[in-house]
Amino acid sequence: MKLRISAAWVGWLVAASALAAPVQDFGEINLPRLASRLKAISTAVQPVRVTQLGDSHTAADYLTGTLRERFQAKFGDAGIGWTPPMAVPGQRHALVIERSEGWALTNSRKDGDPDFPLGGYIAQAQRPGAAISLLPRNPLDGLWRVRFRVRAAQDGAGALDVDDGHGSRKLNPPEPGRGWQTVEQKLYFPFVVRAGALPAVELGGIELERLAPGVVLDSIGSNGAQLSIWQRWGKSWSAQLAERGSDLVILAYGVNEAFDDRLDLIEYQLNLQAAINTIRRDLPQAAILMLGAQDAARKRGAASKECVPGRPLQLAAVKRIQQKVARDSHVLYWDWEQAMGGPCSMKRWQAQQLARPDMVHFSQQGYAKLADDLFDNLMARLSL
Secondary structure (H helix, E strand, C coil), X not given: CCCCCCHHHHHHHHHHHHCCCCEEXXXXXXXXXXXXXXXXXXXXXXXXXEEEEECHXXXXXXXXXXXXXHHHHHHCECEEEEXXXXXXXXXXXXXXXXXXXXXXXXXXXXXXXXXXXXXXXXXXXXXXXXXXXXXXXXXXXXXXXXXXXXXXXXXXXXXXXXXXXXXXXXXXXXXXXXXCEEEEEEECCCEEEEECCCCECEEEEEEXXXXXXXXXXXXXXXXXCCHHHHHHCCCCHXXXXXXXXXXXXXXXXXXXXXXXXXXXXXXXXXXXXXXXXXXXXHCCCCEEEEECCCCCCCCCCCECCXXXXXXXXXXXXXXXXXXXXHHHHCCEEECHHHHHCCCCCHHHHHHXXXXXXCCCCECHHHHHHHHHXXXXXXXXXXXX
8 A cells, every 4th residue: 555645744744844943052051040030920020021132033023023922921921022213114013013203213234323222223303293103003901111212412402202192291311411311101002202392302212011020022123234233333232231131132143144245254253252241241140042043045146055046155154153152152042044944944945935035034924933943942941
């Protein structure tokens, strides 16, 4: 008797075998603390905060959106997390929509400012009455703890007002001329921020949390970013990350480095080590998880000959450096490429409609599969 195996069954086997990338522990000293925080979350005063910093995979908030859903379904919903000060073209947040009138965005990927805050975005009012509205994609009840990153260059800068339908209040930094500062308000959704006279106080980011225990996940990304984008942010950005008090920091860079034919590999390794050292210094209690660079396919430019179309020429070297730094720095490591099925797997993911035609980004379903794999293996590592 001949055994017949359907194409659908073969596809399922391929997909199932691909989602098998353990979270490796190279000696992360804060792993027990993270597990303890999650186990005791129902009685915790502060939520468990997860912060992912990365490129377009993070900025799209599909991968991080599913991670957020999984964390909150298991441990409780403590809110939305960090958002840029206004909508960034080509980027999205899974839970909120930002609409603006009369504001201009300064982006650290292409613009200059000596004091970019955490995230690398600044919103500047262009006229009195300029408005930024934050609207939830689904109805959200109750009061929220909202922290605004604000900057006023001088005394007398035009005031910002925030209105949630229950009265207007000021959003001015307590000490003008002292750089980026945090102003906290208890607000209902939706709410609107409006500028007074020019020059108005600037916005550098917004943090949104429920007044409840659980997990909150920050998705801090920038399309096209490499890890070196941190060097374009101001001197105080890591102190702002420390103020966030994150329990887990996820580093999700690498694919843009792999596509950079001029990438200095020695400099990249030094920058990656310095990035981990910065987090260790300013968030000594946080566990660090590095996501290894994904598989990708290159249709133009320098490419390896092992795949059709070929992988970016620098991809293998970037992954070797990531693995070495993760091991030397004693952090957690998740092999994104292994979760896809190994080298040259991107073409199969694209054929299964799990990846987009550019063979770099993923479909919503693809991101969800990857996030499920990452979450399940992280929970296994934490024994939760």
